[in-house]
Amino acid sequence: ACRRVPSEQRQLAHEDVASGLTLLGLQCMIDPPRSEAIKAVHQCRTAGISVKMITGDHLLTAKAIAGQVGIGSAGSSGAELVAVSGRDIDRLSDAELSNEAERAAVFARVAPEQKLRLVQALQARGHVVAMTGDGVNDAPALKQADIGIAMGISGTDVAKGAADMLLTDDNFASIEAAVEEGRNVSANLTKFIVWTLPTNFGEGLVLLAAILMGVALPILPVQVLYINMFTALLLGLFLVFEPKEHDLMELPPRDPKMPLMTGALMLRIAQVTLVMLVGTFGLFLWEQERGASLAEARTAAINVIVMVETFYLFSCRSLTRSMFSVGVFSNRWLLIGVTAMMASQLAITYAPMANRLFHTAPLAWDVWVRVIAIGALAYAVVELEKWIRFRLHRRQLPAAHKNKPS
Numbered sequence: 001a002c003r004r005v006p007s008e009q010r011q012l013a014h015e016d017v018a019s020g021l022t023l024l025g026l027q028c029m030i031d032p033p034r035s036e037a038i039k040a041v042h043q044c045r046t047a048g049i050s051v052k053m054i055t056g057d058h059l060l061t062a063k064a065i066a067g068q069v070g071i072g073s074a075g076s077s078g079a080e081l082v083a084v085s086g087r088d089i090d091r092l093s094d095a096e097l098s099n100e101a102e103r104a105a106v107f108a109r110v111a112p113e114q115k116l117r118l119v120q121a122l123q124a125r126g127h128v129v130a131m132t133g134d135g136v137n138d139a140p141a142l143k144q145a146d147i148g149i150a151m152g153i154s155g156t157d158v159a160k161g162a163a164d165m166l167l168t169d170d171n172f173a174s175i176e177a178a179v180e181e182g183r184n185v186s187a188n189l190t191k192f193i194v195w196t197l198p199t200n201f202g203e204g205l206v207l208l209a210a211i212l213m214g215v216a217l218p219i220l221p222v223q224v225l226y227i228n229m230f231t232a233l234l235l236g237l238f239l240v241f242e243p244k245e246h247d248l249m250e251l252p253p254r255d256p257k258m259p260l261m262t263g264a265l266m267l268r269i270a271q272v273t274l275v276m277l278v279g280t281f282g283l284f285l286w287e288q289e290r291g292a293s294l295a296e297a298r299t300a301a302i303n304v305i306v307m308v309e310t311f312y313l314f315s316c317r318s319l320t321r322s323m324f325s326v327g328v329f330s331n332r333w334l335l336i337g338v339t340a341m342m343a344s345q346l347a348i349t350y351a352p353m354a355n356r357l358f359h360t361a362p363l364a365w366d367v368w369v370r371v372i373a374i375g376a377l378a379y380a381v382v383e384l385e386k387w388i389r390f391r392l393h394r395r396q397l398p399a400a401h402k403n404k405p406s
């Protein structure tokens with residue numbers, strides 16, 4: 001807008017432009033949200049992560065942006081977007097703020113001390129809180145949050161110092177990607193632990209059973225060392241490279257108080273340990289009864305342990321689904337490791353130098369049939385247990401929906 005004034009007038013007061021202006025036009029500016037941010041918010045919501053906006057902008061502006069990216073939308077909770085201003089927060093007690101922080105999705109015109117109160121209120125409800133910020137005034141809230149996330153480009157040094165993690169690209173989608181990667185690391189670590197424990201338990205129980213029964217040891221210390229070193233290197237290591245399962249971000253967040261080893265996983269470990277114990281010790285005694293030498297019986301025992309580990313490894317690629325549902329060839333590194341492990345087993349069984357070093361002996365083909373059968377039995381037991389749990393879970397879902405209050 002403009003207003004003509006006499007050319008000789010050298011100074012302008014506020015009164016000169018308070019009225020009598022001529023409209024020239026309107027200029028609008030917009031900073032649209034990134035498309036990847038909209039997708040990331042949706043994926044977070046699917047993963048059971050509640051995304052809330054805390055901003056110093058006007059309430060209407062904050063609600064508009066939140067609606068565009070899907071924060072607090074009707075699709076996530078079936079309710080209308082709830083927004084709270086900083087003035088409203090000042091009037092709330094800590095108990096009232098805890099309830100409001102749970103209900104609302106947008107907080108506008110928020111002061112630095114109010115950000116800290118909001119983080120504390122959500123933590124009081126038992127939530128694990130991740131807080132993003134870039135300014136000096138965000139530092140207290142970043143420090144209080146369970147995971148403080150500072151902007152790596154636009155963030156101040158104070159905010160970066162208070163944060164636990166930096167976003168090098170200042171992109172919200174990177175947070176969702178970090179959550180997904182963290183879930184995959186946690187899942188693969190659990191898979192490795194579930195896979196490796198039966199080996200340790202099985203070996204120990206085999207030796208204990210031999211001592212209690214007063215018979216020769218089915219496996220010697222040098223053979224135990226070989227099994228532990230080579231299987232960890234060629235099998236367990238490549239389980240870490242297992243690709244993400246397709247429903248990884250559809251699962252609810254894991255309760256921090258929940259133990260890593262659940263009752264179901266402990267039962268699975270016990271099942272595989274039992275198969276390894278009975279299969280290894282049983283075949284060791286069986287081969288001796290058939291006239292095999294002690295070295296041949298021990299070689300059969302070694303191969304049973306490794307074969308059970310190998311078959312069980314394929315089952316551990318998913319703790320809830322079959323290997324065929326995740327893709328037999330999706331982890332080529334694991335297939336390379338299994339191939340190398342089988343080559344190592346053939347070498348320790350038939351190579352003369354390895355026979356002398358590890359006190360082994362060549363095996364006949366019919367022994368391999370029994371060895372492979374025991375390994376396949378371990379795989380079948382675990383897959384049957386998965387199938388039973390899947391069927392029970394499917395039966396419980398309709399019952400839960402039927403009993404759910406409307």
